[in-house]
Amino acid sequence: MQTSRMQKTIQKRTLKTRAKLLQAAADVVQKNGYQALRVEEVVQAAGVAKGTFFAHFHDKDALMEILIGEKLDACLDQAQAAEPPKTVPQIIEALAPVHEFMMSERYVFDLLIRYSGAAAISEIGPIAYCFEKYFRIVMMWLDQAEVRQDVSTDLLAEGVQAFAIQAMSLKFCALHSATTFTDRLETYLRAWLTPAA
DSSP, rough: OHHHHHHHHHHHHHHHHHHHHHHHHHHHHHHHOSSOOOOHHHHHHTOOOHHHHHHOSSSSSHHHHHHHHHHHHHHHHHHSSOOOOOEEEEEEEEHHHHHHHTSSHHHHHHHHHHHHOOOOSGHHHHHHHHHHHHHHHHHHHHHSSSOOOOHHHHHHHHHHHHHHHHHHHHTTGGGGTTTHHHHHHHHHHHHHHHOOO
């Protein structure tokens, strides 16, 4: 009985410390951005030892996966709460908060891409779940949108996501930076989603 009580106390303390580290990291990010975050700043702000940080997170990126995943999830909730879009420009506008966050920093985009897939079910993290949520939201919209009907909505939604990622990738490439992300994505999506005449 006493061992069980002790374990619960340790679990509570562990969860409290983890929450303190996440909040400290969120505060640092708010001031300086994601890429500028340093583990030393987080542990100092949380008032814990550096070893405590690494007891909770494998590295900075593991912490960032949680913070970036939470922010991306909130952006997706915002998109989902809006009126379902019916046209390509409306789809782009509805996804704008999501895409803006994904492109807010090169570090954010790179981390999103690295963590977007999982090699095993046990490795699915918040970012991989967000990519799946993005896909599901777009698929739901496409069921009611003015788009081609000769391809399944799940394949259409997968294409929207793939084209968005491609357009973001080119935004970060000096050779392709003359065209805006929105213009490039609209070109892709009109070609992909517009019904044949």
